[in-house]
Amino acid sequence: MHGLTASLDEARALAAALEARPPPARVAICPPATLINRMAEGLAGLPILIGGQDCRPEPAGAFTGDLSAEMLIDAGASLVILGHSERRASHGESDALVAAKAKGALRAGLEPIVCVGESLDQRRAGAAIGVVEAQLRGSLPIELATAPFAIAYEPVWAIGSGLIPGLDEIAAVHGAIRDELVALFGEAAGTVPILYGGSVKPSNAKAILGVKNVGGALVGGASLVAAEFAGIIEAI
Numbered sequence: 001m002h003g004l005t006a007s008l009d010e011a012r013a014l015a016a017a018l019e020a021r022p023p024p025a026r027v028a029i030c031p032p033a034t035l036i037n038r039m040a041e042g043l044a045g046l047p048i049l050i051g052g053q054d055c056r057p058e059p060a061g062a063f064t065g066d067l068s069a070e071m072l073i074d075a076g077a078s079l080v081i082l083g084h085s086e087r088r089a090s091h092g093e094s095d096a097l098v099a100a101k102a103k104g105a106l107r108a109g110l111e112p113i114v115c116v117g118e119s120l121d122q123r124r125a126g127a128a129i130g131v132v133e134a135q136l137r138g139s140l141p142i143e144l145a146t147a148p149f150a151i152a153y154e155p156v157w158a159i160g161s162g163l164i165p166g167l168d169e170i171a172a173v174h175g176a177i178r179d180e181l182v183a184l185f186g187e188a189a190g191t192v193p194i195l196y197g198g199s200v201k202p203s204n205a206k207a208i209l210g211v212k213n214v215g216g217a218l219v220g221g222a223s224l225v226a227a228e229f230a231g232i233i234e235a236i
Contacts, residue, residue: 003031004035011226014027029048029050029051029223036052040076053081054067054081054101055071055080058104059107069107072110082113083098083114083135095139098139102139111149111150113149113218115152115153115154116136117135117154118157119157123165133176136177136181137184150192151181151195152194152218159198159220160221162199171213174213177213194216196214196217197218199220205217205232205236
């Protein structure tokens with residue numbers, strides 16, 4: 001829940017930086033819903049994709065205050081974040097609901113970014129990998145086998161805290177995610193991007209992005225300022 005009209009200037013500044021130095025990866029911004037259409041129109045033709053932060057499973061209906069995947073498409077989005085830890089914690093979203101949302105996103109033509117991750121208590125109990133594997137099995141519908149999607153691993157305790165797991169811990173979880181994806185969807189899932197999210201910033205991005213099976217970053221606070229976000233992108 002960050003971003004007002006002034007944020008469009010930051011998005012344009014980032015787009016200008018990417019035009020001057022094209023990145024070797026896709027770059028996306030997932031703004032609040034109030035900015036999706038204006039950002040999509042303002043950045044049309046520029047090297048930035050636009051996504052939503054959530055969607056309902058249903059295409060339409062009496063769900064006041066919610067947005068469907070079709071509405072996000074209509075506003076100019078091409079991706080959507082699903083199952084973010086804040087949605088799971090604050091809104092009680094289950095793995096089954098996240099899976100239903102992923103199916104809805106595919107129905108409309110959105111590319112899902114499905115989030116998984118453990119709490120600090122789960123990490124301390126040595127259950128991080130088991131928790132993440134269970135979330136994957138429950139949150140990924142079989143329809144993803146033939147569609148583009150990404151996974152974002154976000155250790156809940158690292159989000160916005162300035163703390164991050166050690167690189168070996170990141171590697172262990174990302175490796176387990178890769179193995180689980182291949183078990184679920186076959187060898188084709190060996191190329192599904194697995195993003196790391198949790199206090200990513202310019203100063204640590206290069207090290208994190210160099211870890212095996214880390215295929216990108218899900219950036220929070222550092223994405224609000226064009227210069228910081230560009231610094232992360234330059235680390236690729």
